[in-house]
Amino acid sequence: MPQLPVTRRAGTGSQQDQNRCAMFDVGATWIRGLVARAGENELSSVGSLTLPTPNGAHALVDGLTASLARLSDSSTRPITDVRVAMPGIISSEGVVRFAGNLNIQNFDLKAALEKATGLPCVVVNDAKAQSLALLSSDRRTFLYVSMGTGIGGALVIDGSPLIGAGYAGEVGHIQVPNGHSRVACYCGRAKCLELFASGGALERVLGQNWWTTPKPEVDNALIEAGNAVGAALDIVQVTFFLSFIHIAGHLASYEIFRGAVENALRTSPLWPVPEVAWSEDSTALTYVGLSRIQLF
Ligand SMILES: [Zn+2]
DSSP: OOOOOBOSSOOOSHHHHHOEEEEEEEOSSEEEEEEEETTOSSOOOSEEEEEEOOSSHHHHHHHHHHHHHHHHHHOSSOOOEEEEEESSEEOTTSEEEEEGGGTEEEEEHHHHHHHHHSSOEEEEEHHHHHHHHTOBTTBOSEEEEEESSSEEEEEEETTEEOOTTTTTTOGGGSBOTTOOOSSOOTTSOSOBTHHHHSHHHHHHHHOTTGGGSOOHHHHHHHHHHHHHHHHHHHHHHHHHOOSEEEEEEGGGGOHHHHHHHHHHTTSOSSSOOOEEEEESOOHHHHHHHHHTBOOO
């Protein structure tokens, strides 16, 4: 089964000290880039940038290549590799099978970037990259859920995010019992978790920038979103009985949402309740996770 090559421990050798990797966190709206030393838990940034996400595969390659040149100017040592995390279905060979928000389908982004930059590149799903940041010697099997414009995830088994047939961890497409949306998911179904609890779903219900103005219907929407996430995670939980689940994203900042999720995981006295941890921002997880991928 293909696996992401994860560094087992932070490198401290002289070669590792010399390495500078360029890392890009490609989101639906923005790309953030950073140059850092590879293999470290604490990232010391050498240079960084932010740019609007271009539309389409070739524009993305051009944007990342130009950004790499800018980051190279800020680094005193040569950049030795490029690491890209992005939403969507990404094969273990770095082929973007489907990234709806970026308008990319069946494009070998790794090969195109290597040709354009002349450097070894790795392209991974962002949630899988983020999950690598949570690995530790005593936490090697868990579920990670990333809640942004869409909902992604990674089921980490014994230190590696499960790839499966290429789609493992797509918790945003778990069918929520009792859920029914008038809008169909791009996967063609009407009960996908993403339709009830993602940033995109909440914007449809509450309007753009809903979090900036208090409205009475916000609490109800957050509780419904939490119930949907809890119901979806319960399906995973009774299959795997994980002891740890980590959920990241803006919704994690709302106590009412967190409470609804945790209550939904406590519906039976028979089953053990997993420890649930929360992060409001996944950007740091992306960079730490990307830096832990072993390329050489
Ligand atoms: Zn779906």
